[in-house]
Amino acid sequence: MLLELGALGIVLTGGAFGLARRHRGRLYEEQRNRIAVIRQTHDQDLGLARHGVPQFAQHLVRVPDFLPAGVFARLRDDILKLQAAERSFVPAHKKGGTIAYEALIERAPSVVAYYQSAELMGFFSSVIAEDVSPTPVDDQSSLSVLVYDRPADHIGWHYDHDFYRGRHFTALLPIVNEGSADGGLSHAELLARLDGKDVAISTEPNTLVLFEGAVVRHKVTPLGTGERRIILSMTCCTDPRARLWQAIARRFKDTAYYGVRALWT
Template sequence: MSMHAEDDVIAPNSVERSPASSAVPAPVPAPAPNADRAVASRTRTFDTRRLSKDFADQGAFLYLEDFLAPEVTTQLVQSARGLLDEVNRNYLPGHKQGGSVSRHTIDGLAPFIAELYRSKELIGWLEQLSGDKLQVSPADDPHAYALYYYTRAGDHIGWHYDTSYYDGRRYTLLLGVIDESSCRLDYELHTRNPDVADQPGSVQIPPGGLVFFDGDKLRHRITPAGANEMRVSLTFEYVTDPNMRPWRRFISNMKDAIAYFGFRQVFRQMTKRRKDPA
């Protein structure tokens, strides 16, 4: 299958401006919330023991329609709209069309996302769900936290697993940010378990919603966007072992460069970190 990546970016929607005499000053954005406090305010209301059982019964999968605190969702929406100029678009015929912003760009322009990713409250709660000791992904992994944009008709991603190239397991936390679309997350549970029948499902993830799963176990896709639609999701990747063998690192980097973030983003960042490991 031929693979081809576009390095074009999505332009923000144009806005008709009023004459200067009638211009109203733009509202000052509210300060970013404290990630740990915001997560704790939500997780303390959940029956985590029951959710952990649901996660296990569903083959390492959990969906919550309402997870994030409202102030966190608002901050993520602002960040996602503010990063429209940074989106790298890619097209893989027959499999994928859409845009992405990697953690390397997010670090400089939307630091609250990185703070939320590293939240001890969040990681601790996810450990209770999964039963695993979780670690953040290495600093050179562009997928550690990333935004995914579906903003043009036909944007989608086909059936796939979030394959882990690490020596241990890799868990995906998917958070709904913007959903002005008809896109759905279609999935199939238990496909890796020969003793349990496959179980199909489909959800439309609202802003603030959550999907948490073992990337190697959940077969899933995002259905195509329609005209004049917009969907943005945020994913966090946590690992049980951050080590990766060199040949797997090469495969992972090539996949990220071709299918998601572009060669400049992936390999320039790797070179920079080798020169300045601090």
């Protein structure tokens, strides 16, 4: 009897896994199709040629006034319309909210179009001196909105581990950064460890920070009371293929941002 129940359990577990896998496959295919439509219908000039090719010698570059004022204003308005960031808390490491890629595909196609822009990826490629492309749609962190809006929201020292065969990069574009620190900014400060020193990277709105997260250790200090910091986070890589162990490890990493659903969505 126990043997039969055990066999039944294995069959049911295998069936549930197969069903979840097929569901994920259909979901990702639908999202890829939606992204293809977004690319075709949301073309825009980002005006990035004016920046030239900034130096990337320390695996990090900061570009103030990244987008033309009108383009940034539209992007900001579209992001601020979004609601219901997923809150997460990892004791002694991070606290904050996140709006994931799948939600942006559904509710903010103009933001997805900005990330998928050939002009944007071309700019990143010129800075990095290697061709890069957006990371895949099944990576919830490919494109996300990071929301710091409660006292002590932060993230501790960490690397952005590379879960792909190629090199992996993170681009942060502050949308809102307001509070009672110098210049009217929040106390949530981006720190990067460069050449053995902790360096504060100023993140005024519309200031791009592009870095190789697997090389540059970084953190964000706690937000003060009554402050707000909203960041558009984007990732790209030189080779988006992933080995099985890398894909599994990435899903477990994503549970820190999206909870256990990251294991199957």
